[in-house]
Amino acid sequence: MATIELRQVEKKFGELHAVKPLDLTIQDGEFVVLLGPSGCGKTTTLRMISGLEAVSGGTIWLNGRNVTWLHPSERDIAFVFQFYALYPHLTARKNIAFPLQAQGESRETVEKRVDEVAKLLRIEHLLNARPNQLSGGDQQRVALARALVRRPEAFLMDEPLGALDADFREAMRSEIKRLHVLQHATTVYVTHDQIEAMAMGDRIVVMSEAEIQQIGTPVEVYYDPANLFVARFIGSPGMNLINGKYSDGVVQMAGLDNRYTVPQEWQSGLKNNLDSETEMVIGFRPESAQINDRGNLIGKVYASEMQGSSAVLHLTINENDIIHIRTDRLIPYPIDALVHFDIDPRMVRFFNSKTGAAIKPEVTQ
Amino acid sequence: MSHVELQQISKQFPGVTALDNISFDVKDGEFFVLLGPTGAGKTTTLRILAGLEHQDSGSVLFDGEVMDHLAPADRDVALVFQQYSLYPTMSVYDNLAFPLRSPLRRTSEGEIRIKVEETAQKLRISHLLKRKTAHLSGGEMQRVSIGRAIVRSPRVFLMDEPLSNLDAKLREALRVELQHLQKTQGSTTLFVTHDQIEALTMADRIAVLNEGRIIQVGTPEDIYDLPASTFVAQLVGSPRINLYKSQWEENTVTICESDVQLPSPLESKLPAEFLVGIRPENVKPDPNGSFTGQLILTEPLGVETILHIQSGQRTLLSLVPGITSFRLGDVVKFNVATEHIHYFGLNGDRLQP
Numbered sequence: 001m002a003t004i005e006l007r008q009v010e011k012k013f014g015e016l017h018a019v020k021p022l023d024l025t026i027q028d029g030e031f032v033v034l035l036g037p038s039g040c041g042k043t044t045t046l047r048m049i050s051g052l053e054a055v056s057g058g059t060i061w062l063n064g065r066n067v068t069w070l071h072p073s074e075r076d077i078a079f080v081f082q083f084y085a086l087y088p089h090l091t092a093r094k095n096i097a098f099p100l101q102a103q104g105e106s107r108e109t110v111e112k113r114v115d116e117v118a119k120l121l122r123i124e125h126l127l128n129a130r131p132n133q134l135s136g137g138d139q140q141r142v143a144l145a146r147a148l149v150r151r152p153e154a155f156l157m158d159e160p161l162g163a164l165d166a167d168f169r170e171a172m173r174s175e176i177k178r179l180h181v182l183q184h185a186t187t188v189y190v191t192h193d194q195i196e197a198m199a200m201g202d203r204i205v206v207m208s209e210a211e212i213q214q215i216g217t218p219v220e221v222y223y224d225p226a227n228l229f230v231a232r233f234i235g236s237p238g239m240n241l242i243n244g245k246y247s248d249g250v251v252q253m254a255g256l257d258n259r260y261t262v263p264q265e266w267q268s269g270l271k272n273n274l275d276s277e278t279e280m281v282i283g284f285r286p287e288s289a290q291i292n293d294r295g296n297l298i299g300k301v302y303a304s305e306m307q308g309s310s311a312v313l314h315l316t317i318n319e320n321d322i323i324h325i326r327t328d329r330l331i332p333y334p335i336d337a338l339v340h341f342d343i344d345p346r347m348v349r350f351f352n353s354k355t356g357a358a359i360k361p362e363v364t365q
Numbered sequence: 366m367s368h369v370e371l372q373q374i375s376k377q378f379p380g381v382t383a384l385d386n387i388s389f390d391v392k393d394g395e396f397f398v399l400l401g402p403t404g405a406g407k408t409t410t411l412r413i414l415a416g417l418e419h420q421d422s423g424s425v426l427f428d429g430e431v432m433d434h435l436a437p438a439d440r441d442v443a444l445v446f447q448q449y450s451l452y453p454t455m456s457v458y459d460n461l462a463f464p465l466r467s468p469l470r471r472t473s474e475g476e477i478r479i480k481v482e483e484t485a486q487k488l489r490i491s492h493l494l495k496r497k498t499a500h501l502s503g504g505e506m507q508r509v510s511i512g513r514a515i516v517r518s519p520r521v522f523l524m525d526e527p528l529s530n531l532d533a534k535l536r537e538a539l540r541v542e543l544q545h546l547q548k549t550q551g552s553t554t555l556f557v558t559h560d561q562i563e564a565l566t567m568a569d570r571i572a573v574l575n576e577g578r579i580i581q582v583g584t585p586e587d588i589y590d591l592p593a594s595t596f597v598a599q600l601v602g603s604p605r606i607n608l609y610k611s612q613w614e615e616n617t618v619t620i621c622e623s624d625v626q627l628p629s630p631l632e633s634k635l636p637a638e639f640l641v642g643i644r645p646e647n648v649k650p651d652p653n654g655s656f657t658g659q660l661i662l663t664e665p666l667g668v669e670t671i672l673h674i675q676s677g678q679r680t681l682l683s684l685v686p687g688i689t690s691f692r693l694g695d696v697v698k699f700n701v702a703t704e705h706i707h708y709f710g711l712n713g714d715r716l717q718p
Binding site: 037038165166167170171173174177178181192193194195198199200218219222232233234235236237238285286287302303305306307308309312314322326330335 | 402532533534537540541542544545548549560561562565566567585586589599601602603604605644645646661662664665666667668671673684686687688693
């Protein structure tokens with residue numbers, strides 16, 4: 001097991017920062033997800049941890065040992081890419097045994113370890129089959145078993161589920177997390193899929209434009225995003241964000257005549273943060289708004305979506321902004337109907353529109 | 366706009382039956398989605414409608430008029446593909462104007478300008494009109510592709526996975542915009558996708574296809590609430606439906622190798638062995654619940670949380686709102702909303718209790 005520490009690690013390609021200096025400590029047994037859109041620096045960060053990419057600055061520590069300049073093979077870290085590439089002419093058992101044999105383990109050890117990992121993944125009955133005799137999902141399980149069998153200090157996974165169908169992805173997502181719960185191997189997992197990050201991570205490192213935007217548990221990044229980027233990126237749909245002007249405890253939103261009275265506990269925080277500015281952004285999650293005929297806020301129906309177990313009503317509230325309200329079942333409003341709603345006062349958030357940073361409520365004790 | 370009918374369409378490719386006697390009709394102004402996995406025959410159906418592929422038997426009718434011998438250009442359909450097929454050296458304006466400048470149409474430049482500007486506004490690309498399409502982002506390019514389809518008023522829109530190449534956020538946004546556009550224009554639209562959430566959210570009606578056959582046609586609610594087979598039940602809904610072999614005895618349904626026993630539906634005509642399907646939102650943790658399981662995994666998604674509850678040898682997925690206070694290893698009591706249980710024969714077909 002391992003702790004991984006990154007101190008001021010950065011990567012430059014010429015003048016361009018692929019990763020700006022960042023600090024990150026991953027605890028022993030933790031499952032940390034690096035999340036962000038393509039080009040945000042998440043994969044480069046992972047490759048620097050693995051040693052496949054040299055750092056341009058900073059140091060990387062594995063269990064307190066400086067491994068910054070060690071060869072990847074000397075780091076005892078397993079790197080898992082998208083799961084495929086089984087050897088087609090070998091049985092599942094031989095595919096799984098391969099990395100151990102390559103390390104020169106004894107035959108008894110290999111047998112024992114393969115049986116253990118097969119049991120864990122519930123593929124004991126498939127060990128004598130060749131890859132082309134297996135379903136897609138079972139092939140992925142064999143590939144995962146091959147990665148797990150080495151028992152490295154830490155796992156680095158780069159979008160391992162990226163190539164799978166939605167169906168398998170969901171199943172494999174929970175299987176990988178279940179394995180982690182059982183084994184507690186330190187894992188760093190890269191994805192651009194916020195659902196995967198939320199579902200799997202103990203903590204999520206949200207990255208954008210070569211920088212860390214926020215490090216937090218799924219609950220923290222979801223309910224208390226550090227800035228507008230995180231608010232938008234996490235959630236499906238993301239947080240509703242509306243431009244407004246603040247004065248004397250009231251936000252005047254752009255567009256339709258919507259005035260929102262700010263809960264008391266936020267007022268002094270807003271006043272201090274905004275100083276003499278009035279421009280700001282008000283945010284709330286789609287499930288934090290309730291449709292209510294007497295609601296104080298109003299929007300115009302743009303579209304409604306049935307999503308299976310729930311539904312989403314999309315409302316325009318000015319020329320540019322569409323907001324989303326989640327409901328249990330589809331309410332068949334006609335397009336352009338006016339709908340009143342309220343925001344749950346415990347779930348409203350505010351952001352500085354210049355910096356994008358979240359505004360903190362005044363701490364009361 | 367048009368009423369579209371497919372009558373008993375079959376199509377063979379060497380060694381495979383691509384379509385096996387497909388019939389359905391799309392009403393005037395309807396948003397109709399063909400949903401199915403790769404190889405189901407969705408794209409072949411669309412290509413036959415467009416005239417890009419010719420069926421071995423059966424007919425395509427628009428407003429009662431047989432289209433079978435008409436070339437694609439004479440069918441007056443507009444196509445949008447997954448890959449944007451824009452002219453990279455032309456501006457967005459010229460790309461949008463292109464279909465109107467066809468010599469057959471003889472539209473004046475003044476009229477073209479009005480139509481292009483209207484279309485650009487609907488798709489929020491007015492600010493891009495002077496740009497070359499090579500300099501656009503993926504989302505902008507797909508907006509222009511859609512714009513090029515809607516700039517004239519064809520009889521039918523045919524869309525083949527137009528959102529698949531976009532990232533999740535853009536896909537979500539365009540999904541909503543496309544639906545709004547279709548509803549406000551009232552255009553007859555056939556939309557092909559393998560993505561169940563696109564089908565549920567956009568469609569007036571969905572046809573589920575598999576291996577060249579239609580499995581079920583219905584509204585999103587029909588498909589979700591009354592799946593015709595285990596194939597449909599598993600294809601639609603996320604997280605996936607709980608589906609387990611079950612037995613029936615003395616008015617009680619028992620999910621095999623689990624502790625879950627449900628009251629048998631009245632007037633039951635269930636066979637000895639069958640499959641029970643329970644959507645995760647209908648597995649409800651409840652301190653007074655009738656069943657007991659152990660929590661072996663949680664997946665917090667923000668708006669809701671997926672609980673994996675082990676009962677006997679089986680793991681049931683439960684979908685609960687918000688963040689859960691349960692911890693791994695906890696014993697969880699739960700109920701099952703019996704009115705929402707699905708029964709299927711071992712062959713996968715829905716049983717009507």
